Amino acid sequence: MLIENWKILLALAATAVVGGTDTSSSTLSFLPSNLQARKPKAATAPVKDQLLIDTLEALRVMQDKYFQVNAGTWPSAIDWTAAVVGTHVAGALGSLSKGLLESPVTTTCEREDFLLRENLVTLYFSQLVAFYFGQDAFSLRNQAYDDMLWVVLGWLGSAQFIESHGKSLFDSDSAAGADTVRQDIDLALGNQSWHGSIWTPPFAHRARIFWELASKGWDTTLCGGGMIWNPRLAPYKNAITNELYIAASINMYLNFPGDSSSSPFMYDPPGAWSPSAETDEWPPRDPKYLKAALDGYKWLMNSNMTNSFGLFADGFHISKGLARDNSHATDIAAGKCDQRDEMVYTYNQGVLLSGQVGLFKATGELHYLHAGHQLIQNVIRATGYDLYRDAPIDDLARLNPWELPPWSGLGRGGVLEEACDVSGECSQDAQTFKGIWMHHFTEFCAPLGGATSTPDVETVKAAHAAACQQYLGWLRHNAMAALGTRDDEGKFGMWWTAGLLNGLTTASLMQMAGPHNDTLLPPQSRPHAKGGARDVVDYRNYGVPNDPMWIVQGANVPAADSEGEDEDEDEETFNNRATGQLPIDHQGGASRLRSRGENSANLADPNNRGRGRTVETQGGGLAVLRALWELSKQADGL
Template identity: 55%
Template sequence: MMVRWSKVVAFATGACASASFLPPHLANDPRNSGRTGGRAAVGPDLQLFDDTLDALRVLQDAYFEPWVGTWPSAIDWTAAVMGSHVAGALLSLSRGLELVHPGMGEGYLLKENTISLYFSQLIGFYFGQDAFAIRGQAFDDMLWVVLGWLDAIKFIDTRIGRDLGVINSATFSTGTPQNDGWHGNLWVPAFAHRARIFWELASVGWDTKLCGGGMNWNPRLTPYKNAITNELYIAGSISMYIYFPGDSNAAPFGANHGRNSPPAGASTDWKPHDPIYLTAAVDGYEWLASSNMTNSKGLYVDGFHVSGYDSGSNNTKCDERDEMVYTYNQGVILSGQLGLFQVTGNPSYLREGHRLIQNVIWATGYDLARDQPIDDLARLFLKFVPPWHGLGRAGILEEACDIKASCSQDGQTFKGIWMHHFTAFCSPLEPTTANQDTRSFDSVRTEHSIACQRYIGWLEHNAAAARGTRDSEGRFGMWWTAGLLNFTTRGLYIPPDALPDDDGAPVDDPPGGQLLIGQSVKVLPSKAGGEPAALKERSQAEFRDPNSRGRGRTVETQGGGLAVLRALWELSKQSL
């Protein structure tokens, strides 16, 4: 990361030299003797690089329309997430070129042209994005826009600073287009302006009258303080502090939204590293940490309502918790935790991020100590779909809606979001001015790297499953677990403990008993056993391909496939 600030406020600088981000049973594992977490250093996985590039190609060729500058089948917020996926993929592919194609040979030039092609489509999306419509939507919709364009700036920064090395970081402080260096630099002011506008529009959602603080989800609906809006506010705010290069463009508003208007004649310049962003991130994180928004598995639930609000009650407490668990609620906060560590030097942010990641992995049914799924999949897959563990099964990340193919367009986007922010969190740490103690920082960096390397086996398992959902055109499906199963040769029953209910918990006794996937009929046994109570014909398409059910393959599921391959590429590359 190119750090552009000269001074930060260090809330905590005492990084413990012996700190470990792994629990004791993992931290004491002799396999952690090196930075790679015990994995042998090998050459770059060229097939993984090519698969990641191909996933990006399919995302753009199959779903993006250059003439309108967007993915027409996406909705406003999922399109903003697709922009983040493209920017993230370009960042990874750009940095990987020298590993895969050292020198300036034909292969390098071919992939370099590919990166420029997809960056041009990202520029097209700047104009295709319906920015005025999103201004009237929920606060979380606005914050996806903030993160998307900051991801694009992050890619440009890295490309200029690491690949071309021709622009001094101070160049960006003026927000003025530069005509030297990589052409993408010309678009930094436009991207920064949009990020700034939408951060200010969203920031008015912060409220202290209810629940003692926190971001409200939607200004036009009953107050709801949910996890995702607050995580986006934290991640968006700290990313604005780190990556926002400044903005001198007051259009399309004459006054600053989200803060007091400047006096007449005052400058309307917005400078980089404004403390307002850092304060917002810290306040948001402290509120979320004290909000009681995690369940017994250490996972974030969806959010809080205020009981009695609609009936005129004087209650101001968040006391009605929606217990539903989604993957993306465990992901966006990771970018916020990384950013807060980068700025403050406090390793507790990293420690809490690793704890959340480990909770997620365990809730998919994967044991990091043994580096394999908890359940005996060889035995289970002879007949039954493996049991639900809270956020997946068989060691694979899932939404509760995956197995029933009932995921909405929103839900189809969630796993890719988790992978995107997990990748950001597990990026190599680089020194900043907040890390004055070199010895302590080196210890934290090493422990962070070791912990992230321990996740590679789980990532490989998930990437293999996701790859198994690709159709003949390279399009990824939503239910990654299906990539591990052979539905064409046998049916697989869903026992009660494999079917999550609306809160994401296992169903104790689903209506009708067991459900069958993978045959031409659905069997609903009677309570007493014996003959099925009902038979329902199923289409041959469902028989052959469980990912053709429901909404099928979409731009959102393709974004998820790209994100998991990119995550594996980034972490495995670090072990070289």
């Protein structure tokens, strides 16, 4: 769908007013001592304006190029990645609502500007409503527990947007709520709410249904607690499912508006129930959600899930203590999580952040914020970025066009990266991960507001904002890298690092790698990685290995194809079948760096390899730009 007068809207967006945050009075700090006095570099006004324009353009391309109104979805996405893309749209709508509609409306000209901006927000909101019907909720009900929890976060985020946007329009003196216009509206229409509020009940209902379905994955018979990843595979307790359970549970506690529909599939039509708190069967602020988040967080933080970089490894297998029959596992001993898969993904470091800030808001306990900031700093360090110098550890300007900075644990050259990026073999799953990290980082670093019982709340808010501002240079560095991967259509690539390395091509990568040289690849991606293949299994890219550690003996799982798993098959298939041996065990560096279809365009652009540019990579580009935009608005002096 093309938007008329797009250039006019971009020009209007560039005039949006942003506010600042004064943190000079803060005495508390979430930073190491060497960073506490460092003042971050501020962006200039033209840079800020261009950032907003780039963010709007990223959203436009994602919706124009990938969303189909008739289908109500992004057809090239699979069920769980579509849920994540929907979450990106809801987050972007919240940012647009605050960034485009915060200026007062007092004149006819300002009212016309406001209507153009509100029309833009409403356009994308209508597509989000279409996705409510286009989402394959029936399929998702039968998938892994993490897939279900993405649904919870997505529709809670959409409901939050409705609440905040409605308040900005009708409950304040900003935008359409200004004096003259508000009087006209009141006289003509009476006391109305924003039209989008009619969608809050169905969105909330779907979030509740999927939280209840997913909560069945909480298991205390093995490892003393924790969520099981997939009910159809051997017990595997991974970081992402547990982080999602924490984040979804605390968001249900803080933001779930209540639900009175007893239907298991859809929301009952208006008039079939009363929305009053007295008749709600599932009320807001139910303590069970807070308890679930607290229990999940306690288990995860005591699970020994972090590696020497302070990053979360993927998860734990249970090697002993199980007897198998045809249908279930029986605990015959103290089943322990004793075999850790050391694979590291970016999103495993991100989802927990929104859980941590939510737990702080609910309890007022500062250790949740401390832990979140520490995790962010661990991630930044593992990309090869020095926060004190506010620059990459390696001087990228001194690299030859064919050289790569060294791998630092979760990236290189100061840029966030998946282990599969350099080889160009990232799966549809992995193409979604960096955007997820950026989304939850944005949630963590949003202004804290007043939802906390902390005694000195203003000091905490200031300290939190000051710490987040220290990440601004690194965030800008990543956004510029991502922008450098856009093609002529404005589509973002997967491998952001390539956007900073001028002259890097697929051909030069192949020349560096040689026929059997894997030195370019991160340790996790090298054949015969230290610790053995079982210690590092990249199942998100190469499928679930067909071995007893992953597959329940006697389970009804189809045999693997000779070609291995197709990256494009849907998530339901992925969750119900085993794949062949990992390609990582037998492919050399050059073959793994080879592009599909070695034409001149592919050889010139490393981001044309593999799956190429997709709705998932576009979501990642949108998420990093939104994160930078939101933090830039909070910076001093803006």
